[in-house]
Amino acid sequence: xxxxxxRPLWCVLAAIALTLIVRxxxxxxxxxxxxxxxxxxxxxxxxxxxxxxxxxxxxxxxxCQECHEENVAETSSSKHxxxxxxxxxxxxxxxxxxxxxxxxxxxRELCLRCHASLPYPDNPRSRIKAxxxxxxxxxxxxxxxxxxxxxxxxxx
Amino acid sequence: MTEELIVHGLEWTDKLLFVYxxxxxxxSIQIVMYPYMTGLVAGAFVLSSLYHVFGQKDLKEMARFSxxxxxxxxxxAMMPLMLHLQQPLRGMNVMFTPHFTxxxxxxxxxxxxxxxxxxxxxxxxxxxxxxxxxxxxxxxxDLASTFKRTLYxxxxxxxxxxxxxxxxxxKKAVKIMAAIGIPVAGFxxxxxxxxxxSVKANALWMSPLMPxxxxxxxxxSGIALCMLTYIIIMEWKKLMATLxxxxxxxxxxxxxxxxxxxxxxxxxxxxxxxxxxxxLEMLDLxxxxxxxxxxxDILRSVMFEEDFxxxxxxxxxxxxxxxxLLLMLPGLTIRRTALALVLVLFGVFMMRxxxxxxxxxxxxxxxxxxxxxxxxxxxxxxxFKEGLAGAITVIATPFILFWGINKILPSLNIVDNDL
Amino acid sequence: MSCSRRKLLKSAxxxxxxxxxxxxxxxxxxxxxxxxxxxxEGTRWGFLxxxxxxxxxxxxVKACKKENEVPYDAxxxxxxxxxxxxxxxxxxxxxxxxxxRDGFTDPKIRGEEIAPADIAKTFFVPKLCNQCxxxxxxxxxxxxxxxxxxDGVVLVDRKWCIGCGYCIMAxxxxxxxxxxxxxxxxxxxxxxxxxxxxxxxxxxxxxxFGARQIGNLLDQNDPVTKIIMTxxxxxxxxxxxxKPQVFYLGLDRNVR
Numbered sequence: 001x002x003x004x005x006x007r008p009l010w011c012v013l014a015a016i017a018l019t020l021i022v023r024x025x026x027x028x029x030x031x032x033x034x035x036x037x038x039x040x041x042x043x044x045x046x047x048x049x050x051x052x053x054x055x056x057x058x059x060x061x062x063x064c065q066e067c068h069e070e071n072v073a074e075t076s077s078s079k080h081x082x083x084x085x086x087x088x089x090x091x092x093x094x095x096x097x098x099x100x101x102x103x104x105x106x107x108r109e110l111c112l113r114c115h116a117s118l119p120y121p122d123n124p125r126s127r128i129k130a131x132x133x134x135x136x137x138x139x140x141x142x143x144x145x146x147x148x149x150x151x152x153x154x155x156x
Numbered sequence: 157m158t159e160e161l162i163v164h165g166l167e168w169t170d171k172l173l174f175v176y177x178x179x180x181x182x183x184s185i186q187i188v189m190y191p192y193m194t195g196l197v198a199g200a201f202v203l204s205s206l207y208h209v210f211g212q213k214d215l216k217e218m219a220r221f222s223x224x225x226x227x228x229x230x231x232x233a234m235m236p237l238m239l240h241l242q243q244p245l246r247g248m249n250v251m252f253t254p255h256f257t258x259x260x261x262x263x264x265x266x267x268x269x270x271x272x273x274x275x276x277x278x279x280x281x282x283x284x285x286x287x288x289x290x291x292x293x294x295x296x297x298d299l300a301s302t303f304k305r306t307l308y309x310x311x312x313x314x315x316x317x318x319x320x321x322x323x324x325x326x327k328k329a330v331k332i333m334a335a336i337g338i339p340v341a342g343f344x345x346x347x348x349x350x351x352x353x354s355v356k357a358n359a360l361w362m363s364p365l366m367p368x369x370x371x372x373x374x375x376x377s378g379i380a381l382c383m384l385t386y387i388i389i390m391e392w393k394k395l396m397a398t399l400x401x402x403x404x405x406x407x408x409x410x411x412x413x414x415x416x417x418x419x420x421x422x423x424x425x426x427x428x429x430x431x432x433x434x435x436l437e438m439l440d441l442x443x444x445x446x447x448x449x450x451x452x453d454i455l456r457s458v459m460f461e462e463d464f465x466x467x468x469x470x471x472x473x474x475x476x477x478x479x480x481l482l483l484m485l486p487g488l489t490i491r492r493t494a495l496a497l498v499l500v501l502f503g504v505f506m507m508r509x510x511x512x513x514x515x516x517x518x519x520x521x522x523x524x525x526x527x528x529x530x531x532x533x534x535x536x537x538x539x540f541k542e543g544l545a546g547a548i549t550v551i552a553t554p555f556i557l558f559w560g561i562n563k564i565l566p567s568l569n570i571v572d573n574d575l
Numbered sequence: 576m577s578c579s580r581r582k583l584l585k586s587a588x589x590x591x592x593x594x595x596x597x598x599x600x601x602x603x604x605x606x607x608x609x610x611x612x613x614x615x616e617g618t619r620w621g622f623l624x625x626x627x628x629x630x631x632x633x634x635x636v637k638a639c640k641k642e643n644e645v646p647y648d649a650x651x652x653x654x655x656x657x658x659x660x661x662x663x664x665x666x667x668x669x670x671x672x673x674x675x676r677d678g679f680t681d682p683k684i685r686g687e688e689i690a691p692a693d694i695a696k697t698f699f700v701p702k703l704c705n706q707c708x709x710x711x712x713x714x715x716x717x718x719x720x721x722x723x724x725x726d727g728v729v730l731v732d733r734k735w736c737i738g739c740g741y742c743i744m745a746x747x748x749x750x751x752x753x754x755x756x757x758x759x760x761x762x763x764x765x766x767x768x769x770x771x772x773x774x775x776x777x778x779x780x781x782x783x784f785g786a787r788q789i790g791n792l793l794d795q796n797d798p799v800t801k802i803i804m805t806x807x808x809x810x811x812x813x814x815x816x817x818k819p820q821v822f823y824l825g826l827d828r829n830v831r
Contacts, residue, residue, distance in 0.1 A: 004283075004315030005325055008276040011313065023252045031253055035725060039257045040713050043722035047732040054768035057642050058777050082783040087634045091641050113632040113678030119691035120660075123698065124784065125630040133680060163649050164753040173685075174669040174831070176702075176749035177655045182740040242738020242758040249718040249737050260717035260741055356711060356815055357747035450814075520749045521831035523669055 057091035060084070064092065071149060078150040088148060108133065111142045164242065167539060168531055173524035181516045181528045184542045186240035188512045189550045191348045191370060192377065192505055194233040196554075198341040199378010200226035201274065205341075206425070208277075208334035218418060220281065221389075222382040224567035227274055228558035234267065235550050239541045259351040270337070270344050277333035279313070280326045282565055286312045307564065345374040352511060359451030359522075360458070360515040365440045372433035377504035379426045383419060384497040387490060389568055390415040419493050423483050430500065434476050437507075454522040462517055462525055467510050475503015618726040619820075620765055621792035623799045623808070624701050626825040628786040631656055631699040633678035638781035640676065642766065644756075651752040652676065653763040654703040654778055659829055660684060662693045667829045675699075700830050701787060703778070704729065704750040704763035705811065705819030712742035712751060712762075721760065727792075727820060728767050733759050747815045765789065792820070 028044050035041025064085045065072045075081060086092060088110060089102045117130035137145075146153065165180025200222045207219035238244050251268075254261035286308045293305040315322075346367040352358075353366025390411060397408045441459075444452060459467055479496035513528050531543030540546055562568065639654045640647050656675030660668040668684045679699070682689065710729050713721050720736035723729050731742075736759035743751040743760060754761035766776035770789065774780075779787045790799025802808070808822040811830070823830075 004313075004317055004322060005329055007313040007315050008272075008279055012272050012276075019251060026248070027252050031719070035723070038255075040710065040723040042253075042255050042719040044719075044732050044735055047722075047730065047734070048724055050733075051730050051764060051767045052771045054643075056766075056769055056772070056774065058638060058780055060774070060780060084780055084783070087638070087781055087783070091638075109677060109680070112680040113634065114630060116678075116680035118631075118679065118682050118697075119694060120697035122696055123630070124628055125699075128630060161646060161649050161755060163651050163755050164758075166650065174657075174671075177671055177674040178651050178743075178752040179749050180752075182743050182753070237739075240739070242740070242753055243736065246718075246735070246737040249720075249735060253719050253735075255716055255719040258715045258717040258741065260715070260739060263717070351741075355715070355744050357745055520747060521669070523667070523831055 055093075057093045058084075058086050059092040059095075060086075064089075067096070075149045078152065080148065080151055106141060106143050108142055111146075111148075162538070164538070168529045168542075170527040170529065171519075171524060172527065173519075174521055175519040175524040175526060176521055179519055179526065181513065181526055183240070183512055183516060184528065185530055185544075185547050186236040186542055186550070188505070188508045189547055190233070190236040190240070191345070191352075191374075191512075192508045193229060193236060193550060193554075194345055194348050195370070195374030195377045195504065195508075196381050197226050197229040197233050197270075197378070198345040198371070198374045199376065199380075200229060200382050201337055201341045201378070202375055203379050203382050203422075203425075205334040205338045208331055209338065218382055218386055218422065221386065221567045222378075223274070223278060223281065224561060224565050225382065225385065225554070225558055227278055227565075228554045228561050230271055230274060231557065232550060232554045235553060236546075237263070239546050239550070259347060259354055262347050266340070266344050266347055270340050273333055273337045273340055277330055277337065278565065279311075280329045280333065283312065283315060283326055284318050284323055285565075287316050287318050290316075311564075342371050346371050348374075352515070357520060358515050359449075359455055359518075361511065363440055365436055369433060369436045369440065372429055372436060373504050373507055375429045376426060376433055377501055379422060379429065380497045380500040380504075383422050383426065384494065384501070386422075387415070387419065387494050387497075391490070416490065419490065420488060423488070423493060423496075426500070427480065427483055430476065430480060434472075451522060454518045458514060458517050458525070462527075463510060463514055466506060467514070471503055471506035471510055474499055475506050476500075479503065616725070617791075617793055619792040620706065620727050620770060621790055621799060621803065622703065622706070622765065622821040623788040623790065623802055624821060624823050625786050625788075626698050626700050626823060626827075628784045629656065629699040629701055630784055630786075631658055631675065631679040632783070633675040634781040634783070635701060635778035635787060636674050636676040638777040639763075642769075642777035643764070645761070646755050647676075649755045650674075651755070651761075653750070653761070654701065657700045657702060657831075658684070659696075659698050659700060659827065660689055660694060661696045661827075661829055662689060663695045664693070665695070669831065696827075698825070698827060700823075700826075701778075702748070702750070702811075703821060704765070705748055705817065705821045706763075706765060708818035708820060709816060711745040711747065711815065711817055715741045715745040717741065724767075728765050728770075729762065730764055730767060731760050731762060733757050736760050747812050747817065748819075 028046070030045040031043070032045070033042050034045045061072060061084060068085075072085070075083070075085075088106075089104050092102065093099065095102055112133050114125075114128050115130050117132050118125055120126055142148075163180070165182050165184070168184060169180040171179075204219045204221075204223040204226065207216055238247055241247055250261060251264040254264055256262070289308040290305055290312060293301050293308070296302075296305070349367030349370030352361040352370075353363055355361045394408055394411045394415070397405065397411060401407060444455060479499040482492050482496035482499070485492075516526055516528070518525055531539035534540035534543050534545045633656055636652055636654055636656060639645070640652060643653060645651065645653060650673060652674035654674070655671050656679075657669055657671045658675070658679050662668065668687070668689060670684045672679075682691075706728050708727070710721075710723060713723055713729055716722075717739060718735060718737055720732045721729060721742055722732075733754075738753065738759050740753070740760070743753070751760055751762045753759070766774070766778075769776055776787075776789055779789050788799050790797040792800050792803070794800055795804075802824070803822050806824065808824055809826040810819040810822060811826075813819070
């Protein structure tokens with residue numbers, strides 16, 4: 001019983017050992033400094049691949065073209081040639097398997113994103129033909145008159 | 157509201173003018189409670205150490221009580237953090253993979269070190285008592301006594317030696333633990349200030365003075381809480397003595413005299429730290445105004461317009477200036493001290509509030525404001541945790557814990573002990 | 576005796592410090608190992624925003640939210656578009672309703688009518704994570720749940736984040752938020768799953784006007800790199816020393 005003073009120390013050491021054992025089982029093996037700096041690259045390495053494997057939903061015009069060649073061709077020669085199909089048709093994801101059909105946004109609001117008139121003469125927005133949504137055929141859907149794939153009324 | 161739309165902070169944040177879309181009051185009431193409770197822990201411990209290390213005899217009565225009280229406060233310093241985490245079950249990750257460039261990662265280490273020191277000191281203070289209890293309870297066979305005996309038996313850690321030499325060693329160890337404890341307690345709270353002071357994105361928080369200001373106000377609040385609790389205990393004793401032996405009895409006067417003396421001396425320490433805290437805060441404020449960096453415009457409108465009442469009336473006026481006057485005016489009475497102490501505690505709380513909530517009262521764009529509405533009546537887990545109910549839970553816990561701990565480690569029979 | 580006591584205290588302190596040090600903190604990978612592990616050698620993703628081209632249609636915000644599964648109707652978003660209207664009395668009116676998700680179709684700003692005659696200049700500014708070279712958000716993460724990849728993108732480990740919100744507080748640009756479903760810190764990843772597989776980010780693809788571009792800053796022949804090298808570009812809030820990697824053409828002093 002000479003050194004009872006050391007007893008708390010043994011308890012602390014036991015607690016530390018316990019923490020380290022638990023830590024060994026709880027922390028993934030690939031956790032560490034995966035790069036040059038502890039400040040910015042201390043992480044679980046496999047997480048990078050988890051993010052790489054995240055599912056892409058937007059497939060791009062080329063994907064649409066595989067089946068809908070005529071629609072892509074029509075749009076490509078119109079003023080809407082720069083707009084991606086999926087901006088209006090929604091993300092393709094695994095279409096035509098899943099979803100089998102895409103919900104097309106045919107609302108006035110969609111067209112107004114670019115074509116609502118704003119009094120900004122210095123803004124690139126003013127280079128786009130615009131209407132006042134509160135005056136221009138307020139209760140009609142835009143697509144009643146304008147074909148989104150070829151919006152010019154004279155040609156359409 | 158569907159589950160998908162529960163955006164953390166949306167419920168209690170009001171936006172004014174232009175605020176970035178993702179900005180909300182993410183750090184709410186629990187982050188106000190966190191430095192407040194940590195401050196109380198650190199303050200209580202420092203008070204007990206003043207006696208153990210520097211031999212401030214006048215604090216003897218308070219020393220054991222504040223030590224045990226700081227033990228009761230220990231788990232409570234951690235509680236607000238856990239209540240605030242979005243993934244509380246992963247809280248242990250801070251211990252498993254601490255990222256040392258983060259101020260919060262230090263929490264695991266500093267807090268554990270501090271806990272070890274407090275526990276060790278208490279063990280040395282109470283070891284003799286544990287042994288005495290184990291011996292005294294020997295032979296009693298009822299359930300409660302058996303349980304108590306086993307508990308004390310475990311608590312002795314098998315060290316039964318209570319001869320003079322061993323007890324002398326205990327005393328020395330207490331002194332050493334208390335001495336190490338002071339810087340660690342300071343560090344514990346200083347780093348809480350660092351958590352805020354090092355956020356360069358936040359114009360109000362970023363200041364090298366922040367850790368020092370936090371330490372000063374921590375000590376202020378810790379001392380105030382210990383004094384207040386002491387007053388309540390002594391008043392209770394006085395009442396008991398009066399009821400038992402009558403008003404004019406000698407023992408009542410004795411208690412009154414002892415109480416007044418302890419309070420008068422402790423309040424001198426309180427005033428000292430209070431002055432230091434206010435001076436630093438004023439220095440910070442004046443410096444910001446004088447240098448008038450880009451952020452000053454928005455800070456000024458937060459301090460002098462949006463939050464004027466909270467900062468200048470509630471915090472500085474009611475929480476600092478008024479108690480300062482109450483304590484400095486001659487003819488100090490217990491009642492006036494108690495009022496001053498309540499105000500001091502309130503003032504430090506408002507200081508935490510104005511730092512944590514005030515730091516989020518303006519947008520990072522410097523073009524708008526955010527207002528915080530404390531959820532009063534909880535209607536889901538989040539509004540419970542980060543609302544009035546959660547705050548009250550945090551405040552109540554140390555007293556409940558103290559009540560429990562005091563049954564095993566009696567710290568209020570402050571008459572016959574020499575540690 | 577006093578010697579052993581000193582030893583006790585010393586070892587108690589050092590042991591508790593040592594215990595909390597993760598052993599893996601000292602495990603540095605060799606450059607070859609790193610390359611094998613990440614496959615990102617020779618790439619540093621950078622972004623170019625041309626505010627002269629942005630018309631405020633908000634298709635980028637819509638695409639981002641759908642691509643990255645950020646609840647569509649939640650008022651948080653990985654990328655957003657701000658509208659600036661500077662009037663002739665040199666007041667700046669700024670807004671970004673729902674992050675500009677539905678475009679800017681109303682001339683009113685937060686309900687306030689601004690007379691067209693009073694308008695001095697107007698512009699739209701798309702914002703996204705700056706994928707800083709010195710990300711303040713990564714520095715403050717207590718558990719190593721957010722980090723910078725070898726090609727310079729800052730990601731969040733959804734399985735390790737404790738949701739303390741420190742990174743949200745540390746970001747000077749306000750790009751981070753808590754994901755309403757996963758309950759962890761969330762931010763723009765430059766569509767890491769897309770750029771790592773040879774695609775453009777969802778927002779770049781969705782932009783019909785070429786206001787957004789992404790490129791490899793280490794490739795001298797990359798069109799984005801060429802513009803950054805040869806034209807006058809600016810970054811947001813460079814006073815914070817975070818070294819943003821999103822570059823802007825046509826930035827104004829009023830941009831926040």
